[in-house]
Amino acid sequence: MAVFIGAIVQGGVGFGLGLVGAPVLTMLEPSVMPGAIQIVNMTLPLFTLAAEWRKVDWRGLGFAVMGRLPGSVIGAYIVVYISVHTLGVFVGAMVLVAVALTARSLTVPRTPRTLTGAGFISGITGTATGIGGPPMALIYQNAKGPQIRATLAMFFFLSAAQSLAILAWVDRLPSAALTTGAILLAPMIAGFLVSAPLRRYLDGGKVRTAILIVAAASALMLITQSLTA
Template sequence: MSNELLVLVVGGVAVFAGAVVQGSVGFGLGLVAAPVLALLDPGIMPGAIQVVNLTMPLFTLAAEWRRVDWRGVGFALLGRLPGSAIGAVIVVYVSVYTLGVFVGVMVLVAVALTARALSVPRTGATVAAAGFVSGITGTATGIGGPPIALVYQGAKGPEIRATLAMFFSVSAAQALVILALVDHLPARALTTGAVLVVPMVLGFVVSGPVRRYLDGGRVRAAVLAVAGISAVVLIAQSLAV
């Protein structure tokens, strides 16, 4: 099996699984698929996963756009702008793996604190700060969901999914533009990402029953679990290189 076919098959399975998670909780596609794609073909990352990140939220918004917290999205994007610029510098000049370990540890600490009933206040400042961190990690590694999700963990399922979807769609488009400007977006990354949209759509369809189950009062636990797993995956991926 050629490496290109291996990327599409194994990477497609990872994208499918990630889409089931994100379709259910509101984030998680990057944490499942990005490490797999990076191991299979580092040359297509983070561009390929950003193509999928751009497309996936559109399906969520088609169903739940009325639940978007527009004020929160505005603050998150305000923080994301400078964060993305730093992420681009990291892609070009700094080891993203060092960043991965640092961010992973910070997310684990945040999950541990919030799991013990420490509430993260959802204010303009905290949402903007989460957007800033998400901008750095999302642009550099393709995993930018946990910071925003932790701030919104107390919201209801539809609001979390819709708000994160709007944030992710704009963020992914911004990341693709920045990656192109710094010459880190090869055509191969775009074509691979476009093909991986197919298993992403299938994963979103499968996520429907899981989504309804979590909306019965289990969303916060799911958010914390996915954020914690994403941190462990990010640390493991960074240390393995």
């Protein structure tokens, strides 16, 4: 159910699957995380790209992916050696600050530096916790809905593949994670298929508000998960 709802949110906004799915999976079966959610994170973007791939911001994507690679390595290091819970509280707080500032009409410029930085932070949090969408979404919050969804979809596909490879490299990708991720593809597909009305609604000028709401909710969930785990 969590993956189904998360797929509806991501199908409409461009991110959000990790927001709903990662905390629930972590509470129910922490041994399969973050690998299981990364299987789903890598598959769902393909459905978005099948419909909106022409809207990808390739230049911005390049800088973001360049920043994500070192971030993913740090995220894997955290999974092995450092408390993920401490990271979750810190990142969640930073996302809430960013949401508060941007909600007050502060514009985050979409530059090579900010894109690389967002990719770097996303790499750390995505690899360590399965929630890597908010930093990139905040950078693209003023873009049009199709460009946001297409660019984030390509970024998440490449990011999840990268994270899975690194998790396997540090021996944190058990077979149970792969099996669980494969099972969760069914509710993920169902969620995406019913997200079409949400996309049409948000594309009527409501995407930015939706991004800020989902990013804030993601941060709160991450903090709560980190403090209660």
